[in-house]
Amino acid sequence: MTITTRDQFFNAMANNSSRIIIDKVSVANTAASQWHSLWRATGQPGQGAIPSTAASCDNTLTGGIQFNQQTSPATSYFGILEAMCSQAGTTLEIHDRLAHMGGLSGTSTTAQTVNVDLNALLANDNLANRIGDSNYSDVQWWIEWYTDTGSTSISMIANVTYNDGSSGNLTTTGLLGATRRASFMVALNSLIPAADSGKYIRDVNTITNSATSGSVGSYGVTATRYRGCLFLPVANTRFTARWDDLGIPEIPNESCLFPLVAANNTSTGIVRATGKIAHG
Amino acid sequence: MPDTLPIGSRVLIQPPFTGEDPTLPYVIYDVQWITLDGLITETEQPHFQYLVKPEANPDKEPSAFLPEYVLEISSDPGI
Numbered sequence: 001m002t003i004t005t006r007d008q009f010f011n012a013m014a015n016n017s018s019r020i021i022i023d024k025v026s027v028a029n030t031a032a033s034q035w036h037s038l039w040r041a042t043g044q045p046g047q048g049a050i051p052s053t054a055a056s057c058d059n060t061l062t063g064g065i066q067f068n069q070q071t072s073p074a075t076s077y078f079g080i081l082e083a084m085c086s087q088a089g090t091t092l093e094i095h096d097r098l099a100h101m102g103g104l105s106g107t108s109t110t111a112q113t114v115n116v117d118l119n120a121l122l123a124n125d126n127l128a129n130r131i132g133d134s135n136y137s138d139v140q141w142w143i144e145w146y147t148d149t150g151s152t153s154i155s156m157i158a159n160v161t162y163n164d165g166s167s168g169n170l171t172t173t174g175l176l177g178a179t180r181r182a183s184f185m186v187a188l189n190s191l192i193p194a195a196d197s198g199k200y201i202r203d204v205n206t207i208t209n210s211a212t213s214g215s216v217g218s219y220g221v222t223a224t225r226y227r228g229c230l231f232l233p234v235a236n237t238r239f240t241a242r243w244d245d246l247g248i249p250e251i252p253n254e255s256c257l258f259p260l261v262a263a264n265n266t267s268t269g270i271v272r273a274t275g276k277i278a279h280g
Numbered sequence: 281m282p283d284t285l286p287i288g289s290r291v292l293i294q295p296p297f298t299g300e301d302p303t304l305p306y307v308i309y310d311v312q313w314i315t316l317d318g319l320i321t322e323t324e325q326p327h328f329q330y331l332v333k334p335e336a337n338p339d340k341e342p343s344a345f346l347p348e349y350v351l352e353i354s355s356d357p358g359i
Binding site (some may be wrong): 173 | 293295296297298312314329330331333340341342343344345346349
């Protein structure tokens with residue numbers, strides 16, 4: 001961290017910062033207490049593409065929030081986030097999208113290759129700095145839906161490799177309802193079984209469905225790192241997370257910042273936000 | 281046509297879908313006849329999958345499992 005004093009930080013916020021703009025249309029078919037990605041929502045930043053094979057993400061991808069890249073030792077810090085949403089009770093989170101893949105099928109009943117292997121991708125797109133702790137404990141893993149799967153409720157097994165090189169199976173049994181909608185995200189970290197507690201996921205190898213959902217759809221695996229959030233308890237009212245609320249997290253070069261929400265209704269609501277990333 | 285377990289059968293969902301300790305009983309709610317890959321020929325056996333609900337929570341939405349993940353533990357057609 002090259003900014004070491006509050007005066008330096010305030011000066012950077014005023015004189016050396018990048019402006020964040022988020023203006024995303026409402027995404028339909030959501031549900032309260034579910035996570036929903038705004039990667040595919042149109043607006044600002046633009047609609048991200050549905051990925052195919054596993055790849056690391058960087059700031060140049062459409063769908064990522066743009067900010068000025070720095071020359072080391074200068075770096076960037078998340079300084080302020082102001083937002084409103086047309087649905088009360090929404091929580092807006094900003095994550096760095098580290099890596100992703102898509103195109104998994106809701107009708108396949110064999111092990112589908114995922115191969116989102118952060119260990120193998122560390123040399124790409126500054127991921128070694130972006131993942132946070134080298135034991136992968138700062139990385140959040142998700143199954144992310146891009147198009148709806150079928151109306152039959154199924155379960156999924158994610159075969160993963162942990163930070164110590166051992167492998168395990170994470171099961172969604174009992175968690176997924178029928179017709180998983182585009183934008184739905186299910187967190188994998190919380191599915192680590194008790195016997196493997198203390199381990200962290202570094203690679204999702206495969207996903208196997210328990211049966212066919214009835215429609216192919218499209219979903220994939222996404223690895224992110226949480227960077228900041230803001231609870232929006234009242235509709236169409238601006239709320240602010242200041243630097244001391246956000247904790248001034250570092251935003252390493254090439255971070256692919258994008259919004260996701262914890263929804264509170266049957267749509268995400270229109271999400272509009274601004275903020276600043278300070279440099280120095 | 282392959283045999284199916286009758287609706288109401290008590291079953292255990294097998295690992296890996298219930299971890300390594302499949303102790304929670306489920307009840308077969310329905311059987312779905314399916315096309316796995318659109319390539320079924322006239323000589324091929326049809327495919328099916330079970331829709332099951334947790335025995336302790338019959339109001340829950342049924343979930344689908346292929347037969348290889350379902351182990352019958354007793355039959356109780358009285359649901």
